[in-house]
Amino acid sequence: MKNLWLSLVALVVMGAPAQAKLNVVATTPDLASIAREIGGDHIDLTALAKPTEDPHFVDAKPSLILKLNRADVLIEGGAELEIGWLPRLLDESRNSKLAAGAPGHVICSQGVPLREVPTTLDRSRGDIHAAGNPHFLVDPVNAKIVAQNIATAFCSLDAKSADAYRGNLKKFTEVLEAKLLEWQKKLEPFKGQQVVAYHNSWLYFGERFGLNIDIFLEPKPGVPPTPKHMAAVIMRMKTEKVHVILVDPYLDRRTAETVAARTAATVVDVTQFPGGVKGSEGGYIDLMDYLVNAVAKALAGK
Amino acid sequence: MKAGIITWRFKAISEGNAGNTESGLTVHTRAVVAAWPSAPADRKKLTRVQQVRTPLHSNLAAALAVLVLMVWGCVSQASGQATNEVEDLRRQLRQLQENFERMQREQHQQIEALTKKMDNLTKEQAAEADKKKLEQELATELQKNQPTAAAPPTTPAPSAAWSPTQPLTVARAGSAYMNISFDALMDVGGSTAPDPSQFLELGDHDPMTRGFSLPNAEIALDGAVDPYFKGFANIVLKLDHNNETSIELEEAYAQTMSLPANFQAKAGQFYAAFGRQNAQHPHQWAFVDDPIILTRTFGPDGLRNVGGQLSWLAPTPFYTEAFLGVFNGQGSTAFSFRNPGQPDTNGVLRVHGRATTDLTLSSPGELLYVPRIASSFDLTDQQTLVVGASAAFGPNETGTDLRSQVYGADIYWKWKPANAQAGFPFVSWQTEALYQRFNAGADPSASLTAEGLRDWGFYSQVLWGFRPRWMAGLRGEYASGNHGEYDPYDVYRNERTRFSPDLTFYPSEFSKIRLQYNYDHGALFGVEHSVWLQFEFLLGAHGAHKF
Numbered sequence: 048m049k050n051l052w053l054s055l056v057a058l059v060v061m062g063a064p065a066q067a068k069l070n071v072v073a074t075t076p077d078l079a080s081i082a083r084e085i086g087g088d089h090i091d092l093t094a095l096a097k098p099t100e101d102p103h104f105v106d107a108k109p110s111l112i113l114k115l116n117r118a119d120v121l122i123e124g125g126a127e128l129e130i131g132w133l134p135r136l137l138d139e140s141r142n143s144k145l146a147a148g149a150p151g152h153v154i155c156s157q158g159v160p161l162r163e164v165p166t167t168l169d170r171s172r173g174d175i176h177a178a179g180n181p182h183f184l185v186d187p188v189n190a191k192i193v194a195q196n197i198a199t200a201f202c203s204l205d206a207k208s209a210d211a212y213r214g215n216l217k218k219f220t221e222v223l224e225a226k227l228l229e230w231q232k233k234l235e236p237f238k239g240q241q242v243v244a245y246h247n248s249w250l251y252f253g254e255r256f257g258l259n260i261d262i263f264l265e266p267k268p269g270v271p272p273t274p275k276h277m278a279a280v281i282m283r284m285k286t287e288k289v290h291v292i293l294v295d296p297y298l299d300r301r302t303a304e305t306v307a308a309r310t311a312a313t314v315v316d317v318t319q320f321p322g323g324v325k326g327s328e329g330g331y332i333d334l335m336d337y338l339v340n341a342v343a344k345a346l347a348g349k
Numbered sequence: 350m351k352a353g354i355i356t357w358r359f360k361a362i363s364e365g366n367a368g369n370t371e372s373g374l375t376v377h378t379r380a381v382v383a384a385w386p387s388a389p390a391d392r393k394k395l396t397r398v399q400q401v402r403t404p405l406h407s408n409l410a411a412a413l414a415v416l417v418l419m420v421w422g423c424v425s426q427a428s429g430q431a432t433n434e435v436e437d438l439r440r441q442l443r444q445l446q447e448n449f450e451r452m453q454r455e456q457h458q459q460i461e462a463l464t465k466k467m468d469n470l471t472k473e474q475a476a477e478a479d480k481k482k483l484e485q486e487l488a489t490e491l492q493k494n495q496p497t498a499a500a501p502p503t504t505p506a507p508s509a510a511w512s513p514t515q516p517l518t519v520a521r522a523g524s525a526y527m528n529i530s531f532d533a534l535m536d537v538g539g540s541t542a543p544d545p546s547q548f549l550e551l552g553d554h555d556p557m558t559r560g561f562s563l564p565n566a567e568i569a570l571d572g573a574v575d576p577y578f579k580g581f582a583n584i585v586l587k588l589d590h591n592n593e594t595s596i597e598l599e600e601a602y603a604q605t606m607s608l609p610a611n612f613q614a615k616a617g618q619f620y621a622a623f624g625r626q627n628a629q630h631p632h633q634w635a636f637v638d639d640p641i642i643l644t645r646t647f648g649p650d651g652l653r654n655v656g657g658q659l660s661w662l663a664p665t666p667f668y669t670e671a672f673l674g675v676f677n678g679q680g681s682t683a684f685s686f687r688n689p690g691q692p693d694t695n696g697v698l699r700v701h702g703r704a705t706t707d708l709t710l711s712s713p714g715e716l717l718y719v720p721r722i723a724s725s726f727d728l729t730d731q732q733t734l735v736v737g738a739s740a741a742f743g744p745n746e747t748g749t750d751l752r753s754q755v756y757g758a759d760i761y762w763k764w765k766p767a768n769a770q771a772g773f774p775f776v777s778w779q780t781e782a783l784y785q786r787f788n789a790g791a792d793p794s795a796s797l798t799a800e801g802l803r804d805w806g807f808y809s810q811v812l813w814g815f816r817p818r819w820m821a822g823l824r825g826e827y828a829s830g831n832h833g834e835y836d837p838y839d840v841y842r843n844e845r846t847r848f849s850p851d852l853t854f855y856p857s858e859f860s861k862i863r864l865q866y867n868y869d870h871g872a873l874f875g876v877e878h879s880v881w882l883q884f885e886f887l888l889g890a891h892g893a894h895k896f
Contacts, residue, residue, distance in 0.1 A: 134892065302491065
């Protein structure tokens with residue numbers, strides 16, 4: 048008992064015991080998987096959101112305060128994706144390493160050309176992100192920028208492993224570039240084709256691979272589908288011969304199936320996060336492999 | 350394709366004399382091909398075939414053209430002038446025939462165009478009708494789709510609560526120095542009690558009158574002060590039953606960002622960290638009114654005061670936080686403490702019937718102390734439990750050297766599946782139980798002796814977000830206490846029970862519509878029924894709420 052108290056006091060006085068590994072917390076599992084590629088065995092890694100979870104609506108559970116409290120590095124997407132829950136957790140985390148502007152607070156969207164930045168902020172247009180569309184990581188070119196941001200942070204915080212981080216960054220970038228060519232080739236035959244998505248989270252994917260993913264089951268971002276809007280979508284799908292609908296695991300698949308049943312379309316389970324759907328568990332590359340294959344397969348099977 | 354080639358041959362022959370060079374024919378070939386209405390693939394094939402054949406055919410065409418010219422020459426020479434008249438007639442006939450054919454063609458085209466137009470119109474109308482029908486079908490299907498909102502797990506299925514992080518989380522607006530928001534709560538409804546504010550709705554932000562009321566409009570500001578502090582202010586505007594506006598500085602405090610050793614300090618005017626609901630603003634509540642036991646212990650406006658608070662995050666494997674708040678403990682927002690009370694008909698301020706004395710602080714022991722400890726456990730990936738124990742100690746002003754103590758225990762449990770959509774579905778359960786000892790002084794002028802008043806009570810609420818944007822809730826409450834001499838007149842004492850089912854619809858994160866029924870039973874008033882409809886809107890950027 049005495050020992051326990053002593054160690055508690057020691058913990059309080061000195062903070063977390065000096066540890067060899069960087070304690071990294073990523074808000075979402077996609078950022079976590081890139082952090083793993085760069086950090087390898089040199090980091091301990093936790094993701095706050097679950098891969099099947101709506102990243103806009105994560106509960107600010109007290110256990111997450113604890114994770115942030117003990118972190119050396121926080122990796123967030125930025126662009127307001129986590130705005131409904133992360134600021135509150137950070138306020139209570141009491142961790143100066145993660146303060147805004149500190150090297151331990153990595154904002155991945157830095158350097159990423161964000162799209163759909165609204166010129167006016169008007170909530171009658173739905174739940175719009177003031178910083179632009181935050182679902183940027185499904186474009187592998189943006190993943191390269193994110194990997195670079197993360198590697199820069201790791202190198203400055205853990206100089207002794209900097210060579211390893213730089214090596215991992217190089218390796219990851221090379222694999223990504225090779226894979227990108229492969230993915231582009233796979234989706235090349237479908238260039239210019241139209242695809243429906245439940246929520247406007249596939250803009251960057253579409254732009255990279257030449258698909259127009261600009262019909263949405265939601266009438267406005269964050270507003271649930273209405274019969275009127277769905278009917279308009281169905282008519283448009285019929286006239287424009289659109290036959291693929293993308294649905295994330297946290298969205299209502301049955302709504303998509305209802306539309307698909309009337310348009311002979313295929314509902315494709317997609318996710319932005321490794322582990323969000325079966326077959327995407329392995330990490331970022333696996334996730335993109337899964338997405339490209341699933342979308343290509345659906346587009347081919349008209 | 351065959352027809353195309355035939356046409357081409359014919360034209361090549363008939364126009365062969367115009368110029369039978371290879372280039373002229375190639376141009377013509379292209380024109381025919383372009384006019385040919387076939388699929389692009391066919392068109393390509395056709396072009397290739399013709400281009401391959403062109404040299405061969407042009408030779409043949411040239412030969413034929415020469416032949417025709419020769420025959421023509423022979424005939425014209427032989428017939429001479431006698432044939433001129435016949436020729437004229439023939440030409441006229443041909444012209445007439447051509448005119449007739451052209452007219453026929455034009456009319457045919459017109460008819461076709463009109464038919465097409467009509468078809469399109471009919472199609473459009475049919476499509477419109479189809480669309481309407483489709484809309485209806487989809488509406489019924491959407492209805493069918495939703496409710497199955499996944500059966501909640503077979504864990505505790507107790508009585509009531511709600512996550513403040515759920516709907517009204519709200520985003521910040523871009524790169525401003527602070528969040529600025531305005532939030533208004535409006536109530537409309539009725540009660541069998543003529544004046545609901547007399548016995549039933551004692552909270553300052555409860556619906557206080559039959560008909561319409563606007564008990565809470567708040568301006569909330571928050572942001573980083575500098576690298577060391579965060580600042581928060583909440584300014585509340587209330588309309589009373591005479592439609593007079595009153596204003597109160599509900600909260601205004603700064604909080605440290607990074608004290609060493611996991612400490613955090615807070616200073617200013619703020620809600621004490623006692624239990625769960627006390628620190629929540631009315632728009633975070635799951636019901637339109639404040640729980641009875643909270644109004645009895647902390648008054649109409651909750652326990653908030655000027656002071657400071659230190660909290661510490663313990664280095665335990667699960668979340669544990671300890672708080673100690675120290676406040677002046679003075680005024681009506683320190684209800685059971687140095688509260689001057691409400692004026693009677695003669696203007697004398699009274700608490701529980703006793704005239705109050707205005708005490709000045711004579712030692713640190715006369716401040717109000719509010720300790721709390723809370724822990725949280727993630728039972729599974731989808732279930733979270735928060736438990737807490739709180740207390741409040743301080744003097745009261747019904748005499749000298751008289752003290753009050755309030756003790757509370759709270760529990761909050763929430764289930765949310767791993768693939769919830771916009772936070773739905775979810776089930777939560779929240780319960781708080783409080784016990785209060787209030788040592789009341791003697792007031793001979795009111796024929797009241799010194800006595801120890803003991804109050805206890807609890808509320809328990811279950812909330813079920815059964816489909817996106819919809820939440821159903823049920824709250825049960827009980828409050829009672831020992832016998833007090835002033836009880837026959839004391840609206841803050843006596844046995845009371847209340848049941849409140851409610852249904853909330855959130856059009857978005859920034860608005861809500863809530864319908865609530867209250868069954869009220871109290872020793873002072875018997876049975877009363879009330880129905881309230883509440884509407885809330887939130888403008889601007891509002892900081893995220895606590896779990």
